[in-house]
Amino acid sequence: MTKSVLTVDDSRTMRDMVAFTLKGAGYEVAEAEDGKKAMDLAAGRRFDLVITDLNMPVMDGLALIRGLRALPSYKSTPILMLTTEADGAKKQEGKAAGATGWLVKPFNPEKLVQVVRTVCP
Template identity: 65%
Template structure:
Protein backbone atom coordinates (compact mmCIF):
# COMPACT_ATOMS: atom_id res chain seq x y z
CA UNK A 1 0.00 0.00 0.00
CA UNK A 2 1.54 3.30 -1.09
CA UNK A 3 2.00 5.96 1.57
CA UNK A 4 0.09 9.22 1.16
CA UNK A 5 1.79 12.60 1.27
CA UNK A 6 -0.04 15.91 1.62
CA UNK A 7 1.71 18.68 -0.37
CA UNK A 8 0.60 22.14 0.80
CA UNK A 9 1.81 25.11 -1.26
CA UNK A 10 0.10 28.12 -2.84
CA UNK A 11 2.42 27.84 -5.87
CA UNK A 12 0.87 25.62 -8.56
CA UNK A 13 4.27 24.94 -10.14
CA UNK A 14 5.83 23.83 -6.83
CA UNK A 15 2.86 21.57 -6.04
CA UNK A 16 3.08 20.03 -9.51
CA UNK A 17 6.83 19.48 -9.20
CA UNK A 18 6.47 17.92 -5.73
CA UNK A 19 3.57 15.71 -6.87
CA UNK A 20 5.39 14.61 -10.03
CA UNK A 21 8.56 13.80 -8.08
CA UNK A 22 6.80 11.86 -5.31
CA UNK A 23 4.34 10.01 -7.55
CA UNK A 24 7.31 8.91 -9.64
CA UNK A 25 8.80 7.41 -6.46
CA UNK A 26 5.59 5.45 -5.78
CA UNK A 27 3.80 7.70 -3.28
CA UNK A 28 0.20 8.91 -3.39
CA UNK A 29 0.06 12.72 -3.31
CA UNK A 30 -2.80 14.93 -2.15
CA UNK A 31 -2.39 18.60 -3.08
CA UNK A 32 -3.63 21.59 -1.07
CA UNK A 33 -3.54 25.28 -2.09
CA UNK A 34 -3.02 26.77 1.39
CA UNK A 35 -2.88 25.82 5.07
CA UNK A 36 -6.65 25.79 5.54
CA UNK A 37 -7.14 23.57 2.50
CA UNK A 38 -4.35 21.34 3.81
CA UNK A 39 -5.96 21.10 7.23
CA UNK A 40 -9.34 20.20 5.72
CA UNK A 41 -7.77 17.49 3.54
CA UNK A 42 -5.68 16.15 6.46
CA UNK A 43 -8.83 15.77 8.55
CA UNK A 44 -10.69 13.91 5.79
CA UNK A 45 -8.15 11.14 5.06
CA UNK A 46 -5.12 9.30 6.37
CA UNK A 47 -1.90 11.17 5.61
CA UNK A 48 1.53 9.63 6.30
CA UNK A 49 3.60 12.80 5.74
CA UNK A 50 2.84 16.51 5.39
CA UNK A 51 5.04 18.76 3.23
CA UNK A 52 4.15 22.41 3.73
CA UNK A 53 5.30 25.79 2.54
CA UNK A 54 5.49 28.64 5.07
CA UNK A 55 4.29 31.73 3.20
CA UNK A 56 0.71 31.13 2.03
CA UNK A 57 -2.57 33.04 2.13
CA UNK A 58 -5.39 32.15 4.57
CA UNK A 59 -3.20 29.94 6.82
CA UNK A 60 0.60 29.83 6.80
CA UNK A 61 2.76 26.75 7.33
CA UNK A 62 3.58 27.34 11.00
CA UNK A 63 -0.10 27.77 11.86
CA UNK A 64 -0.91 24.60 9.91
CA UNK A 65 1.75 22.64 11.81
CA UNK A 66 0.60 23.93 15.21
CA UNK A 67 -3.02 23.11 14.34
CA UNK A 68 -2.20 19.60 13.05
CA UNK A 69 -0.16 18.86 16.18
CA UNK A 70 -3.29 19.47 18.31
CA UNK A 71 -5.07 16.60 16.52
CA UNK A 72 -4.45 13.13 18.02
CA UNK A 73 -3.91 11.53 14.61
CA UNK A 74 -1.16 14.06 13.76
CA UNK A 75 0.75 14.09 17.06
CA UNK A 76 3.54 11.95 15.57
CA UNK A 77 3.00 12.30 11.81
CA UNK A 78 6.15 13.65 10.13
CA UNK A 79 5.76 17.24 8.90
CA UNK A 80 8.42 18.78 6.68
CA UNK A 81 8.67 22.47 5.83
CA UNK A 82 9.52 23.02 2.15
CA UNK A 83 10.02 26.76 1.89
CA UNK A 84 12.19 29.62 0.66
CA UNK A 85 12.68 30.61 4.31
CA UNK A 86 16.22 29.62 5.28
CA UNK A 87 16.87 31.78 8.37
CA UNK A 88 17.73 30.18 11.70
CA UNK A 89 14.97 32.12 13.49
CA UNK A 90 12.34 30.72 11.14
CA UNK A 91 13.78 27.20 11.46
CA UNK A 92 13.58 27.54 15.26
CA UNK A 93 9.95 28.62 14.99
CA UNK A 94 9.27 25.62 12.75
CA UNK A 95 10.88 23.23 15.22
CA UNK A 96 8.95 24.80 18.11
CA UNK A 97 5.70 24.43 16.13
CA UNK A 98 6.40 20.73 15.65
CA UNK A 99 8.11 20.48 12.24
CA UNK A 100 10.07 17.25 11.81
CA UNK A 101 12.46 18.73 9.25
CA UNK A 102 13.21 21.59 6.88
CA UNK A 103 14.04 21.80 3.17
CA UNK A 104 14.78 24.99 1.30
CA UNK A 105 13.32 25.75 -2.15
CA UNK A 106 14.25 25.35 -4.87
CA UNK A 107 14.60 21.68 -3.97
CA UNK A 108 16.53 18.88 -5.62
CA UNK A 109 13.98 16.16 -6.54
CA UNK A 110 16.40 13.35 -5.62
CA UNK A 111 17.11 14.97 -2.25
CA UNK A 112 13.36 15.29 -1.61
CA UNK A 113 12.83 11.57 -2.31
CA UNK A 114 15.81 10.72 -0.11
CA UNK A 115 14.42 12.75 2.82
CA UNK A 116 10.89 11.35 2.38
CA UNK A 117 12.21 7.77 2.33
CA UNK A 118 14.19 8.46 5.51
CA UNK A 119 11.12 9.83 7.26
CA UNK A 120 8.36 7.43 6.15
CA UNK A 121 10.07 4.66 4.20
Protein backbone atom coordinates in the same frame (compact mmCIF):
# COMPACT_ATOMS: atom_id res chain seq x y z
CA MET B 1 1.09 -0.16 1.40
CA THR B 2 1.44 3.03 -0.54
CA LYS B 3 2.22 5.94 1.71
CA SER B 4 0.19 9.05 1.21
CA VAL B 5 1.65 12.54 1.19
CA LEU B 6 -0.11 15.89 1.42
CA THR B 7 1.78 18.72 -0.24
CA VAL B 8 0.73 22.22 0.73
CA ASP B 9 1.94 25.24 -1.21
CA ASP B 10 0.33 28.31 -2.72
CA SER B 11 2.63 27.95 -5.70
CA ARG B 12 1.15 25.63 -8.24
CA THR B 13 4.54 25.04 -9.78
CA MET B 14 5.93 23.88 -6.47
CA ARG B 15 2.94 21.65 -5.71
CA ASP B 16 3.06 20.12 -9.14
CA MET B 17 6.75 19.42 -8.90
CA VAL B 18 6.55 17.89 -5.46
CA ALA B 19 3.58 15.78 -6.48
CA PHE B 20 5.17 14.65 -9.69
CA THR B 21 8.44 13.75 -8.02
CA LEU B 22 6.86 11.84 -5.17
CA LYS B 23 4.40 10.01 -7.40
CA GLY B 24 7.43 8.94 -9.39
CA ALA B 25 8.94 7.59 -6.18
CA GLY B 26 5.85 5.53 -5.45
CA TYR B 27 3.96 7.81 -3.09
CA GLU B 28 0.37 8.79 -3.35
CA VAL B 29 0.08 12.58 -3.32
CA ALA B 30 -2.70 15.01 -2.50
CA GLU B 31 -2.37 18.77 -2.88
CA ALA B 32 -3.68 21.79 -1.04
CA GLU B 33 -3.02 25.44 -1.82
CA ASP B 34 -3.12 26.85 1.67
CA GLY B 35 -3.09 25.79 5.28
CA LYS B 36 -6.81 25.94 5.68
CA LYS B 37 -7.49 23.62 2.76
CA ALA B 38 -4.77 21.33 4.05
CA MET B 39 -6.40 21.17 7.49
CA ASP B 40 -9.72 20.33 5.90
CA LEU B 41 -8.14 17.53 3.89
CA ALA B 42 -6.09 16.24 6.80
CA ALA B 43 -9.09 16.16 9.07
CA GLY B 44 -10.88 13.91 6.61
CA ARG B 45 -8.18 11.28 6.19
CA ARG B 46 -4.83 10.34 7.58
CA PHE B 47 -1.79 11.24 5.55
CA ASP B 48 1.53 9.56 6.27
CA LEU B 49 3.47 12.73 5.56
CA VAL B 50 2.73 16.42 5.15
CA ILE B 51 5.04 18.75 3.23
CA THR B 52 4.17 22.39 3.63
CA ASP B 53 5.36 25.76 2.48
CA LEU B 54 5.52 28.32 5.28
CA ASN B 55 4.38 31.55 3.70
CA MET B 56 0.90 31.01 2.34
CA PRO B 57 -2.28 33.03 2.23
CA VAL B 58 -5.28 32.33 4.45
CA MET B 59 -3.46 30.05 6.87
CA ASP B 60 0.30 29.90 6.86
CA GLY B 61 2.54 26.91 7.31
CA LEU B 62 3.27 27.45 11.00
CA ALA B 63 -0.41 27.63 11.82
CA LEU B 64 -0.94 24.47 9.81
CA ILE B 65 1.78 22.61 11.65
CA ARG B 66 0.37 23.64 15.03
CA GLY B 67 -3.11 22.76 13.86
CA LEU B 68 -2.05 19.33 12.66
CA ARG B 69 -0.15 18.54 15.82
CA ALA B 70 -3.30 19.31 17.74
CA LEU B 71 -5.14 16.57 15.87
CA PRO B 72 -4.80 13.21 17.63
CA SER B 73 -4.11 11.43 14.36
CA TYR B 74 -1.25 13.77 13.50
CA LYS B 75 0.58 13.80 16.81
CA SER B 76 3.55 11.99 15.38
CA THR B 77 3.06 12.22 11.65
CA PRO B 78 6.16 13.56 9.95
CA ILE B 79 5.69 17.12 8.73
CA LEU B 80 8.31 18.71 6.52
CA MET B 81 8.42 22.41 5.86
CA LEU B 82 9.75 24.03 2.72
CA THR B 83 12.10 26.87 3.50
CA THR B 84 14.65 28.94 1.72
CA GLU B 85 18.32 28.56 2.43
CA ALA B 86 18.60 31.65 4.58
CA ASP B 87 15.58 30.96 6.73
CA GLY B 88 17.37 29.86 9.87
CA ALA B 89 14.91 31.62 12.11
CA LYS B 90 12.01 30.08 10.21
CA LYS B 91 13.40 26.61 10.77
CA GLN B 92 13.47 27.27 14.49
CA GLU B 93 9.92 28.53 14.48
CA GLY B 94 8.81 25.57 12.43
CA LYS B 95 10.51 23.10 14.70
CA ALA B 96 8.98 24.80 17.72
CA ALA B 97 5.59 24.47 16.07
CA GLY B 98 6.17 20.75 15.66
CA ALA B 99 7.75 20.29 12.24
CA THR B 100 9.79 17.14 11.77
CA GLY B 101 12.26 18.66 9.39
CA TRP B 102 12.66 20.90 6.42
CA LEU B 103 13.40 20.90 2.76
CA VAL B 104 15.44 23.69 1.38
CA LYS B 105 14.40 25.48 -1.78
CA PRO B 106 15.30 25.60 -4.62
CA PHE B 107 13.49 22.42 -5.23
CA ASN B 108 15.71 19.43 -5.84
CA PRO B 109 13.87 16.22 -6.67
CA GLU B 110 16.59 13.85 -5.55
CA LYS B 111 16.99 15.58 -2.24
CA LEU B 112 13.24 15.59 -1.80
CA VAL B 113 12.97 11.87 -2.34
CA GLN B 114 15.96 11.19 -0.13
CA VAL B 115 14.50 13.18 2.75
CA VAL B 116 10.99 11.84 2.27
CA ARG B 117 12.29 8.28 2.21
CA THR B 118 14.10 8.97 5.45
CA VAL B 119 11.16 10.35 7.40
CA CYS B 120 8.43 8.34 5.74
CA PRO B 121 9.81 5.18 4.18
